[in-house]
Amino acid sequence: MGPLIPNGVITGDWDFVIALLIGIAFGFILEASGFSSSRNIAGVFYGYNFVVLRVFFTAVIVAMTGLLFFDYFGWIELDKIFILPTYLTPMIVGSIIMGFGFLLGGFCPGTSYTAIAIGKLDGIVFTIGLFLGIFLFSETFPLFKDFYYSGFLGNVTLTDVTGIPAAWFAFAFTVIALASFWFTMIIEKHIRKKITEYKF
């Protein structure tokens, strides 16, 4: 049955209404979980607030297992969904750059929009930075065009690369995530004793 739009169940401009609704749900979840606060987000790297890790990993394991079940039921055809293409080297480099950006800015793009919504000036500045960053990238694009397209592996999944069925990855991720949840709970308790409270 699904995915609905690629299978032609939903057509036309409903696309954008759906996009808006999904975005609203996304933004709501992000804000309600505390992602509109950069100090909440950055807490994951200093051990005083693991909300990012918890939300993120929970979402990934729920989505992974859910997709596998729904694929099995024939509700979502996993073969037909878009798989993010892999450009190995640019992706690694890009992620390192994003890592720096993450720690400096304390946001990622999605969370910065929600920060703007509740009136955070740093969120606005971060988004302006995003705009400038992409602008800078586009202007200098010819310089590293070759690098940008290097290391292309195609739209590969973990299974394509390793030959291990997707279910094992879902299982491994779940075990790692659950273990890290319990582990970080202890760390958080420990670190919070020493830290002064922060405002929102």
Place this chain on the structure above:
Amino acid sequence: MHVHDLNPKKALATIIIFVIIIILGFVTLKRPKFIYKVSLQESIELLKDKNAYFYPWQLVDVINKVDNNIVLIDIRDIFSYGQGHIPGSENISAYDLTSKKYIEYLNRLNAEGKTVVLYGNDQLEANGPWMWFKQVGYENFKVLLGGYKYYLAHKDNLEETKSDKSYILEVPDFNFAEVANKGASIQSTTKNTKVPVIKRKKKKTVAAGGC
């Protein structure tokens, strides 16, 4: 100092709903009645297996009830069957092959290791269903070469058809390359006054080889 709600009861509730959805998924999941047990490439190989076919002369044993291990199934409709059929054959119209009643019967035959021979008017009629049964894992199914028509023409001398190979299809009856070019000369005496509207300027020798 906790800025987040500490009690995960809502998360638990949501996960439980999620689990219920998944359980519903399992409950409503329709197990397909048939699945392909033979891969595409394997089923191509199966087509080459001489033992997968049933030869007209082998019918003698069935008709004389010597071999009880073979079940003849006439897949034509009931009217054709009524007008004439191979003695000892049963009629399951192609449309009914997978109906509950008959598929249970066929499953039983297959489980008992009986050889099931499908036939239609000609080989072509039963060939598709036979291929299908092979692909969904009915190993003992065969198709009657020549079909009912061939049987009807040779029913009195089935034994002798061992030497006759006319029921083997896919043999070229002509030397195509030659005949296709000369086809017209054979018919040269007929009047060609009324030639249908065709764009004749395109004529050329047959494009042999395609490329």
Place this chain on the structure above:
Amino acid sequence: MNRNYILLTILMLALATGTLFLKKTPNYNEIKPQKLLWEIIQPTRYVTTDQVAKMIINKDQTLELVDVRDTKSYEKFSLSGAINVPLDSIAATSNQDYFGLPGIKVVFYSNDDIAADEAWVLTRRLGYKDTYVMKGGLNCWIRTVIQPQQPSEDAPYTEFEKYHFRKGAQIYFTGANIEQGSAGKSKVSIRRKKKKAVAAGGC
């Protein structure tokens, strides 16, 4: 509260473990067996040699003839514009580009119609639509189009019509009827579709 966390952990772990037991789902490209049998039973896939001849003569751009005989036979003789995909290699990925093109009718043919029909069943299982079988195959092609038999005097009018069409087609395909002379030396433009992959076999 801690109990809730433990429950959550157990539930998630159980769900993830559950995924390990999901059997690999079948290839989605393949159509359901039940549907395949249903379509096998329908005779709608058969086209006559006359219809094929007409399409070739009209240079029907939507026609793609597929010769499923072996390469040797194909090289000796094939219908104009046909490509060669031997039955043995019909499942090969390199041959998949020929099928399932939107708006293109694939017509299989062989010496008779058994091999073509088998090719039809196999490609239909893979989910390709708009595939047909030339009933009677090349043997029938020769008998009807290349060497048409004049119907008896009392045959119905349609038989004569058919015969006249065949005579015309015969001329078209064999280059008989010298009176046309060399008026059109222009070749039968063999329609070749642009293929992603190099055509296997004869080309």
Place this chain on the structure above:
Amino acid sequence: MKNINSNKNRPHYINPYFGGVLLGLLVILTVYITGRGLGASGAVKSAVVTTADAIVPIHAHTNPYYSKFISSDKSPMYNWLVFESLGIFFGGLLSGVIFRRVKKIRVERSPKITNKTRLTAALIGGILFGIGSQFGRGCSSGAALSGSATFSFGGVIVMLVLFGTGYAIAGLFKKLWI
């Protein structure tokens, strides 16, 4: 607001696991409907391309990166991700209103740094994130979250490297946050 230790005004966020489960279900729903996951940085990219196209169209059409996203019939803003990002903003606003977090413009920072430092860091962070997301083919929501959830190899790489880098360099920027 000025009182750091005011417990009364403490914002109340939902349980992170609840948020996570909801987000996971949303990813499934998004994949179910659209066949791809969520995203956020794509909207800014569309905005950049639109701006470039509006100001210096010739340049935008000759630049090999812009021209990838410019089509003649539609504005690059007429894009799925743009609408989704608008939704993110309104969703955040909705949640902010419900949980009473929408207030006048303010800066959130560690007590150890000035507003100016925080804003400069945010700007640089944004620029870096913008550049990185183009190389990474998506940001943390597009590549890391949705990519990983759909078992994309690249998505998992982005997730691991992004967080790995974060932990590796966390010590350098400690002052910014605590």
